[in-house]
Amino acid sequence: MSTTALASDLTARLANVRLLCLDMDGVLTDGLLYFTGSGWSQRFSVRDGYGIKLLQGFGVEVAILSGGDMPSGRARAESLGIRHAKFGLDDKVSAFRELSKTLGIGLDQTAFLGDELVDIPLLQEVRFAATVPEAVEEVRAVAHYITRHPGGNGAVRELCDLIRKHR
Numbered sequence: 001m002s003t004t005a006l007a008s009d010l011t012a013r014l015a016n017v018r019l020l021c022l023d024m025d026g027v028l029t030d031g032l033l034y035f036t037g038s039g040w041s042q043r044f045s046v047r048d049g050y051g052i053k054l055l056q057g058f059g060v061e062v063a064i065l066s067g068g069d070m071p072s073g074r075a076r077a078e079s080l081g082i083r084h085a086k087f088g089l090d091d092k093v094s095a096f097r098e099l100s101k102t103l104g105i106g107l108d109q110t111a112f113l114g115d116e117l118v119d120i121p122l123l124q125e126v127r128f129a130a131t132v133p134e135a136v137e138e139v140r141a142v143a144h145y146i147t148r149h150p151g152g153n154g155a156v157r158e159l160c161d162l163i164r165k166h167r
Contacts, residue, residue: 006166010144013128014166017060018109021096021122022156024066024073024087026115027132030152042072043152051157052080058164063099065092067118092122113159115139115151130159 006014025031029042052062061084064077069087077085084103086095092114100110111128112119115135123129123142131143132151140146145162147155 006145006162010128011166013144014111014163016109017111017128017163017167019061019063019100019103019105019111020055020159020163021063021065021099021110021112021126023112023114023116023119024064025068026134026151027113028064028073028076028152028156030150031115031134040070040072042070042076044072044076045153045157047154048152048156048160049076049080051160052082055160055164056081058167060163060167061103061105065089065095065099065112065122067092092119093125096122096125111159111163113147113156 022028028048029044034041056062062082063084064082066073066087067089073087084099089095100107108127110126112122112126113130114123115132117136117138120139120142129143130145131139132147132155134150147158149155149158
């Protein structure tokens with residue numbers, strides 16, 4: 001579902017979000033890799049970054065849980081002050097459970113934005129599961145919300161704004 005006026009069940013899912021977890025590739029980035037003279041890199045949206053900063057200022061913890069591990073992703077997480085950024089993960093659910101326990105945040109206070117098959121178990125674990133329009137069909141089928149904006153181009157900002165609006 002990706003409507004401006006959210007259904008009451010979705011607003012209820014957003015009401016208590018205290019932890020937003022994000023995938024990196026295809027969510028915080030456009031999912032493309034760029035080769036430069038010094039290696040592979042990724043492209044990020046300034047608007048997504050500002051949405052994260054606004055959400056952090058609103059008291060919501062933001063984390064990155066990524067199967068990939070690129071220097072550009074690590075640098076982006078650091079530049080945004082994301083304290084909990086885990087890369088090269090084989091098991092996002094275990095990392096998520098450990099993080100929520102460490103932070104003392106219940107599973108009913110969590111959201112995740114992912115786009116690929118490996119994200120399905122975590123999407124099914126959180127209270128609010130979101131994805132991007134270009135996600136694979138199986139992911140779109142389990143998500144509570146599909147952003148209007150694509151990954152790397154405002155999807156993260158859109159979700160951050162929704163959380164701020166409905167908390």
